[in-house]
Amino acid sequence: MTLAARSGPLHGIKVLDLTSMLAGPFTTMLLADLDADVVKVEPAVGDRTRGMGPFRESDDRSQALGGYFQSVNRGKRSIVLDLKTEAGVSAFLDLVRVADAVIENFSAGVMDRLGLGYEVLHQVNPRLVYAALRGFGDARTGRSPYEAWPAFDVVAQAMGGFAGITGPLDGTPHKAGPGIGDIFPGTLLALGVVTAVRHAERTGEGQFVDVAMYDAVLALCERIVYQHSYLGVTPGPMGNGHPLLAPFDIMQTTDGWIAVAAPSNHHWRTLTEAMGRPELADDPRFADNTSRVANADEVRKVLEEWLSVRTTADVIAVLGGRVPIGPVNNAADIFADEHVRRREMLVEVEQPGSDEPVTIAGSPIKFSSTPARVHGRGPKLGEDAVESILSEWTP
Structure with a gap:
């Protein structure tokens, strides 16, 4: 050949x-x-x-x-x-x-x-x-x-x-x-x-x-090794979340799903401002990543409420390039994506x-x-x- x-x-x-x-x-x-x-x-x-x-x-x-x-x-x-x-x-x-x-x-x-x-x-x-x-x-x-x-x-x-x-x-x-x-x-x-x-x-x-x-x-899966060694825990399934970072999740919009990762304080502040909730950046429950992990369920609820009334495209228009986000693509989406071409x-x-x-x-x-x-x-x-x-x- x-x-x-x-x-x-x-x-x-x-x-x-x-x-x-x-x-x-x-x-x-x-x-x-x-x-x-x-x-x-x-x-x-x-x-x-x-x-x-x-x-x-x-x-x-x-x-x-x-x-x-x-x-x-x-x-x-x-x-x-x-x-x-x-x-x-x-x-x-x-x-x-x-x-x-x-x-x-x-x-x-x-x-x-x-x-x-x-x-x-x-x-x-x-x-x-x-x-x-x-x-x-x-x-x-x-x-x-x-x-x-x-x-x-x-x-x-x-x-x-x-x-x-x-x-x-x-x-x-x-x-x-x-x-x-x-x-x-x-x-x-x-x-x-x-x-x-x-x-x-x-x-x-x-x-x-x-x-x-x-x-x-x-x-x-190196993370589970040090978690077990350092903390004595046996990690289990985490859904779409992360045990050490928050927010770090895949969540639903009105027409699909989107990944949102804002564990750094800078990205979290940007996200709260985009949501019209700037006070959350200084809230003691969410002021740093450690606090947000400890209150991960509340962080998730805040995000779910905001995302649930917006399309994926709307979210990307507001946060794209500012906060680590990305749509959950299927094969057809990938074939249509300019990045891939x-x-x-x-x-x-x-x-x-x-x-x-x-x-x-x-x-x-x-x-x-x-x-x-x-x-x-x-x-x-x-x-x-x-x-x-x-x-x-x-x-």
Whole structure:
């Protein structure tokens, strides 16, 4: 497959991608957006998400790429190798010899049983970065009692503490809408890979890098750790509020919902003046953030009363740019937002078998000189040849 011209910050970095589903492919998607040459190594049946969709009614299913696959596999190439055969292993090792990184998210022990674990690949290429993403990590960096457990996003959100502090005030745990139990670990692993490749460039020394989904979600929920340590509390769901800041909430207008965050005294005073209640800025119950947190229910009632008779647009007209606020956008709102267009956060890519492109989320990492960007659609299964990649990668 021919990809867009490359000029990004990871230009020249060669990555073998053995990942599937969301967490691992999100890792390698970030690297591809940053201009690494990412080659998906797939079995004959391909990544499991290839058939998941969604597809448009007009799409030719024999050629089209589903939204799930396109979104996190854009800008990559694809080869098919059977790593259970001698020929497949031989071709893979030829690529490993000239690669900078191998990334996989198999269950613990799968690559070792194939005879392709870190220790073997390190012998083949001592400067290779071997990166793994699993639910509960890898024994090489720390044993877990759950090491052999399979995991998905919702499990990581539950065990890492996220679901336990998310949801209505009645204590019912909720998972996040997006797959943060996959996406945040994938983001951290991309950082780990870049760091380890940098080290290998300086020293010639490769290494094993891994991120556990559980660990990543726990790191994301760092607040509950210090709350438990400092205060001896076990935080629960906070609704849309915050235990340490007020006002800091999502509240209803006459035609929608809006986020309002004014924990600083300056923003609180600005908010009270806009509400026509300037006396509240000096009221002892609300004079500083600590007082407002202690009286959070009263703060919420004051805001609810003011917002309940105004449209979201009216609130934005009064407070936009003065107090941290923002509407609760749905997908249609995002597609219509000028910010998203100007920041190139919606990107059209080719849909095989169709003259009509599809839209996926763009790269949020921006550079002034070496831009990150979507370099093209996802690859068709086995669209590229081992021989051509080897010829490109071999010095």
